[in-house]
Amino acid sequence: MEPESPGRGSLPPRSPSRRAVGQILIVASVALALGATLKQKAMISANDISRWCTVWSLLERGTYAIDECPWQLGTQDKVLLDDPFPAEGEAPGKHFYSSKPPLLPTLIAGLLYPIRTITGVPLDAKVEQERSLRKEVQSLDDAPPDDPGKILEVDEQRGYRVIDVTPEEPAEWPVQVLYFNPVVVLLNVLPLLVALVLYARLLDRYAGNDWAWFLSLAVAGLGTNLIIFTTTLNNHTIAAWSAFFALYAFLRIWDDGRRHWGDFAAAGAFGAFCACNELPSAAFGVLLFLLLLVKAPGKTLTVFVPAALVPIAAHFLTTYLAIGEWAPVYAAFSEEGPDSPYRYPGSYWLSPLGMDWYDLNPEPWWQYLLHLTVGHHGILSLTPVVLFSFWAMLRSMVGLDRRLRPFSWLTLVLTVGIIAFYTWQTHNYGGSTQGARWLFWLFPFWLILLPLGLEAGQHRPLARWLMLAAFGFAVFNTGYGLHQPWSHPWIVDAMEHLDVLDVKR
Structure with a gap:
């Protein structure tokens, strides 16, 4: 039976070895992510091109319609809709719009607007160089x-x-890299740095020995799919960072007894922003609200709720401004017939390929669930170190370790609920992507529990080698996918080369 963790104020200072190793791991992880991000092309997939098209249209045309965007032919993540706000006396025409929620592209357009205005250089401009x-x-x-x-x-x-x-034609390179890559660094690499620094503080509290402290921080910096996706514009890493920052504030309130208004504001704002980027994570926001309402009803109602309403209101407002509806456009993905916004003439979704082929040819639910968990897109098969998080969660729930017991129940409910939701609602594993990307926002939950599951490696050689092997597989997965997040995991590639899996091309 493990004792309760002491309050944060009674923790001893961090040891010199933890300070040194922590600094090395954080610098190495962030430097790797930064270098890979700056080397990466600004647009590498239909998914990120769709969002960049909205950014371009807002800044260059002042509209959410992406018809005129020079890159829109490169994405199938778009819908054909009537103009929601036609000019007076005119019939609404059909236009292409990104199928992605418009809040994130709107925020990015707001960030780039001053630079675009000052420089006067269009986002799609090209610099010419004589050969x-x-x-x-x-x-x-x-x-x-x-x-x-x-x-x-x-x-x-x-x-x-x-x-x-x-050649008489000059060489060209796109100016977009000067606009877009800094945005990806701001949205992905900088939050990674902050998250690792704060995670080290959580490890000071929850890691019972040096082995668990060191290995947990190494996993957070090098061994999750979040590192793979730091190089590209996407909603999944942003949701994960938001979930972590909300959880950090929550644990300060729940375990440390803090009642500072800033913690409640952070929990509310980041919890809601997580839901704005991953709509099923709204369950997390609701549970967070209920838990804090029990703990501190006054601050929850007067600080948490108003802070949460800001991103929620922005989400619905931008959705309405983009398509004239309050519901996100991808709610209509399953609609059939000529009026379907996804299945217009020539649409990719009329005859999808790759993993999207399963949208029209779904597997049995049990087979799909198997591959989401321990199969070719499985969280446990691609990042097996998470097994030790689940081991810690089970020990905590049955009372063998009293630390983080309410948090363990929260993690179990969300993990099981989200996996069940996607097993029921989806068929294509997220398309061509390194892992089950819809589950990535749960990594912060598993990382917070991880040190409790790794402590046995301090004194048990067999446990240590198993943990190192699991960590090695996770880092291998990171290395395999870092160059191109929007590609198949190594298990899919191996199964295809062995003729075990037929991927439609």
Whole structure:
């Protein structure tokens, strides 16, 4: 039986070894994410292109319609809708809109608006660079170039000529990288840095020994799918960072007895913003509200609730401004017929390929559940170190470890509920993506429980080697997917090469 954790104020100072190793791990993890993000192309998938199209349309055309965006042909994540606000006396025309919730692109457009205004450079502009001279050796038997000026040297004895093959068209590189990559750094890499620093503080409280402290921080920095997705614009990492910041504030209130208004504001705002980016995580926001209402009803009603209403109101307002409806457009994904916003003539969704093929040819629910958990898109198969989080959760719930017991129940309810929801509602594993991306916002819950499950490695060699093996597999998964988050996990690729899985191309 483990004793209750002491209050934060009674914790001893962090040891020199923890300070040193913590700094090394945090710097290494953030530097890796930063380098990979800056090297990454600004637009690498239909998913992020869809959001960037909305950003472009807002800044360049002042509309949510993406018809004129030069990149919209590169995304199938769009819908065809009537203009929600046609000019007076005009019939509404059909326009393409991103199928992604408009709140995040609207916020990004707001961030870029001052820069776009000051520079006057369009987001789709290209910088031209004159080509340098290059030479090619050509046989004299070949026809000479049309322009004699292209001949730089002739060697009759050896039978060759040297010609200028420098292309007349200039080289081009897109300006968008100067707009978009800093946004991804701001939304993904910077929150990763803050989250790791705060996670180390949680480890000071919940990690019972150095082994658990060191390995948990290494997993958080290098061994989850969140690191893979730091390089691309997406809603999943943003939801995960928001969930972590809400949980950090929650634990300060619940376990430390703090009643500072800032903790309640952070819990409310980040909990609600998590739901705005992953709508099923609204269950987390509701449970967070109910738990804090029991603990501190006054501050919850006067601080938590108003803070939560800000992102919620922004979500509904931007949705209405974009499509003239309060409900998100992807609620109509399953609609059939000619009026379906997804299934217009020529739409990708009329004959989807890859993992999307399963939308029209669903697997049995038990098979889908198997692959979401321990199969080719499984959280436990791709990041097996999470098994130790579940072990800690079960120990806590049955009373073998009294630490984080209410939090363990919260994690169990959300994990089971969210997996059940997606097993019931979806069929395609999130498309071409490194892992079951809809579950990524749960990683902060599992990471907070992780040190309790790793403590046995301090004194038990077998447990230590099992933990290292699980950690190694998780980091391997990170390395495999870091270059292209919007691609199949290594297990899918292996199964396809072995002819075990038929991926439609």
